[in-house]
Amino acid sequence: MSVFIDQSTRVVVQGITGRDGSFHTHQMVAYGTQVVAGVTPGKGGQTFEAGNGARIPVFNTVEAAVRETGANASAIYVPPPFAASAIMEAADAGVALIVGITEGVPVQDMMTASALVQDKGVRLLGPNCPGLISPGKSKVGIIPGEITIPGPVGVVSRSGTLTYEAVNQLTQAGIGQTTCVGIGGDPIIGTDFIDCLEAFAADGETEAVVIIGEIGGTDEQDAARWVKDNLNVPVVGFIAGQTAPPGRTMGHAGAIISGSEGTADEKIRTFKESGIAVAERPVDIRDLVKEGLGL
Amino acid sequence: MDIHEYQAKELFTEAGIPVPPGEVATTADEAEDIARRLGGRVVVKAQVHAGGRGKAGGVKLADSPEAAREYASAILGMEIKELIVKKVLVTPVEDIVSEAYVGVLIDRANQAPLFMVSPEGGVDIEQVAETNPDAIRKQSVDPRYGLLPHQAYALADFLYDDPKLVRQATKIVGQLYDAFTKNSCSLAEINPLIVTPQGEVKAIDAKVSIDENAFYRLPRVEAYRDLDAEPESESRAREAELSYVKLDGNVGCCVNGAGLAMATMDLVKYYGGEPANFLDIGGSSNPDKVVAALQIITADPSVKAILFNIFGGITRCDDVANGIVEATRRIDIKTPIVIRLTGTNEAEALEILGEAGFSAHTSMDEVVQKAVQIAAQA
Numbered sequence: 001m002s003v004f005i006d007q008s009t010r011v012v013v014q015g016i017t018g019r020d021g022s023f024h025t026h027q028m029v030a031y032g033t034q035v036v037a038g039v040t041p042g043k044g045g046q047t048f049e050a051g052n053g054a055r056i057p058v059f060n061t062v063e064a065a066v067r068e069t070g071a072n073a074s075a076i077y078v079p080p081p082f083a084a085s086a087i088m089e090a091a092d093a094g095v096a097l098i099v100g101i102t103e104g105v106p107v108q109d110m111m112t113a114s115a116l117v118q119d120k121g122v123r124l125l126g127p128n129c130p131g132l133i134s135p136g137k138s139k140v141g142i143i144p145g146e147i148t149i150p151g152p153v154g155v156v157s158r159s160g161t162l163t164y165e166a167v168n169q170l171t172q173a174g175i176g177q178t179t180c181v182g183i184g185g186d187p188i189i190g191t192d193f194i195d196c197l198e199a200f201a202a203d204g205e206t207e208a209v210v211i212i213g214e215i216g217g218t219d220e221q222d223a224a225r226w227v228k229d230n231l232n233v234p235v236v237g238f239i240a241g242q243t244a245p246p247g248r249t250m251g252h253a254g255a256i257i258s259g260s261e262g263t264a265d266e267k268i269r270t271f272k273e274s275g276i277a278v279a280e281r282p283v284d285i286r287d288l289v290k291e292g293l294g295l
Numbered sequence: 296m297d298i299h300e301y302q303a304k305e306l307f308t309e310a311g312i313p314v315p316p317g318e319v320a321t322t323a324d325e326a327e328d329i330a331r332r333l334g335g336r337v338v339v340k341a342q343v344h345a346g347g348r349g350k351a352g353g354v355k356l357a358d359s360p361e362a363a364r365e366y367a368s369a370i371l372g373m374e375i376k377e378l379i380v381k382k383v384l385v386t387p388v389e390d391i392v393s394e395a396y397v398g399v400l401i402d403r404a405n406q407a408p409l410f411m412v413s414p415e416g417g418v419d420i421e422q423v424a425e426t427n428p429d430a431i432r433k434q435s436v437d438p439r440y441g442l443l444p445h446q447a448y449a450l451a452d453f454l455y456d457d458p459k460l461v462r463q464a465t466k467i468v469g470q471l472y473d474a475f476t477k478n479s480c481s482l483a484e485i486n487p488l489i490v491t492p493q494g495e496v497k498a499i500d501a502k503v504s505i506d507e508n509a510f511y512r513l514p515r516v517e518a519y520r521d522l523d524a525e526p527e528s529e530s531r532a533r534e535a536e537l538s539y540v541k542l543d544g545n546v547g548c549c550v551n552g553a554g555l556a557m558a559t560m561d562l563v564k565y566y567g568g569e570p571a572n573f574l575d576i577g578g579s580s581n582p583d584k585v586v587a588a589l590q591i592i593t594a595d596p597s598v599k600a601i602l603f604n605i606f607g608g609i610t611r612c613d614d615v616a617n618g619i620v621e622a623t624r625r626i627d628i629k630t631p632i633v634i635r636l637t638g639t640n641e642a643e644a645l646e647i648l649g650e651a652g653f654s655a656h657t658s659m660d661e662v663v664q665k666a667v668q669i670a671a672q673a
Contacts, residue, residue: 244540250540
C-alpha cells in the first residue's frame, strides 16, 4: 500500500509551461505518474509534449482541467507571487490533493490560502516542499525516483535533499518505502507530521516510520507526543540544525529558532521521551530502521 | 528581515499610530541640531538590530542640545552585540505614567496572526510570559476577517481602566494590525506603549520584522535593508542568490539543500569540528553560483578547509563538478577542498574532478571527517 498517492492519482500540473513545471512534468511522466493536464493561463488549447510520446492538454484554469480530464491532484510550480492564488484555485476546483512545490510564498498569503484549503476539506502538501513518491506507483513533485524502491518504510520530512540522503541509504541497504512525503520547510504548511503519521498508521503495509525534522516551530514535538500515544510501529527520528544559531533563518523560511522555541535539543529530547529512536547522524537512520524492523 | 526602530516608527506613523516626532542623525552635529529643533530635552537612541540597547549604554537621556551632542558622539561608533552603531534616533523625552506592551506576530501552530498585550510593558515580553503569564492577554485573529472591533476593544480594555485610554488603545491596536498586514510583517511590536500625564497613549519604541518573501511588492520596505547590520559576506551571498549564514568555526560548508546543509554542519560538530558557515547553493547547478559560493567561503580568513556535500537529485553532480573546476580556474584558492558528490551523474562528476586533480568521496561521513581533520591540522 501507500499513502496519499498511487497508480490511480491523476495529476494536473499548474505552471506546466514554466521552466520548473516543464522539467518536472517530464520527470513525473518518465516515472509513470499519470499527468493528465496542465494549466497556464493564456495557453489553454495548447498541447504539452512530455516525452515518450506523452501529449498533455493545457488549460487556462484548473476548473477546466478537472472538468475535462478528471484530475484529482495538482502539482504547483508557479512563481511565488502567484502560488497562494494557485493553491486556492486548485482547492476551489475540487482536486483532493494539492502539492505546492514553490519556494518563497509570502507567509501572510499562505495564512489565507491555508484557511480556504481547510474549509474545502482538501489536502495541501507544502508549499516549499519536494512533494511525495509512492515507489513504483506514482510521484508528484520533484523527489528523484531512482533513489526509492517499494518496501515497508514510511518517510516524512521537512527537508528535500536530506530526505534523499536518508532514503538513498535505505534503498542501498535494500529497504524500500511505502511512501516518502516532504511536508515542506515553510512556517505555514498544509499537511503536517501528524497527518502523515495518521496515514502511515492506517496503511497496513507501513511497518516502520522515519521522521526527519529540523529547528523551528513545534511540529516535531507535537508529532512525538502523537507517536507515543498512537503509533505501534518502530519510529526513527532525526533533527537537523543542532549547530544553528538562534534568531537566524537557515535556508528554509521556517527553520528559525525564535526566542527559546524550536531548538534541536528540545525536539530531540521530546523524541527520546516518546520512544522514538533518535539518529545522531544521517547514516544512523538506516541502521536504526534495520534494528526496528528486526533485520 | 528586522528593520530599525526609526523605520518601524515610519510604518506606524503611516498607519496612524501616535508616535512622538524624531529624526535620525549620523553625526554628533546633526544630533545637536535635531535636539535643538525638538526643544532641547531628548533621548538619543542607538539604531542597531540588537535587544538590550539601554543596558549596553546605547540609549541616553539628554537635558540639552549640547548633552545630546555629547551622547551622540559617544553612541555613534559604539559596538553593541558585535554591531557598530552608525545611526542614532533623536526623539523628545516623554513623561511616562504607565508602560504597556502590544505586539502581533505569526503564530505558526494556528497559522494566524496572534496578538499579545500586557499592562507590564517596557520589559521583555518572554520574561513576563514566564514570571507572570496572567499579565498577558492573547487574541488569535482569523486572517480572512482581520482583527474584529470587539477583539481590539477587549485587548485595549485589558490594558487600561480609564475609558478614554481604552478608546485610544483600541484604535492603536487596530492600526497596528493594519501596519502588520499591509507590510507583510512577521512581527510588529510596540514596547512600551505609554500613557502621558496628559492622558495620551503613544508608541515610544517599535520593533518590526518583515517577511522577505513579500519584498517583490514592498520595494520601499526592502530599501530599509541596512547593509551595515550584516557581515559583508551575507550581503554578497544574497546578491548571488545563495542562502548563507556566517558562523564562527573553520570548516567552510557548501551544500545543496537547507536540511542537508544543517545536517552537514551538525556532522562537522559531531566529529569534533566547528562549521564556519551555513550555505545552501540551492537546486541550481549554475557554475556561477558555485564560483560565488567559493568566493564567499574563501573570503572568510578563519576557514581552513572547504567541504562540499552535494546530493544529486535534480542538481546534477557533473554540473557542480564543472562549477568547482571553473571556480578554481577563476579564483586562486589556497584552502584545501574536500568533495562529496553522490546521485545523478556521479560517475561523470568524479571523472571531471579527477582530471582536474581533485579526489571526491561518495560518503558524507568520510568527507566530513576528512574536512575536520584538515582544519584541525592547519
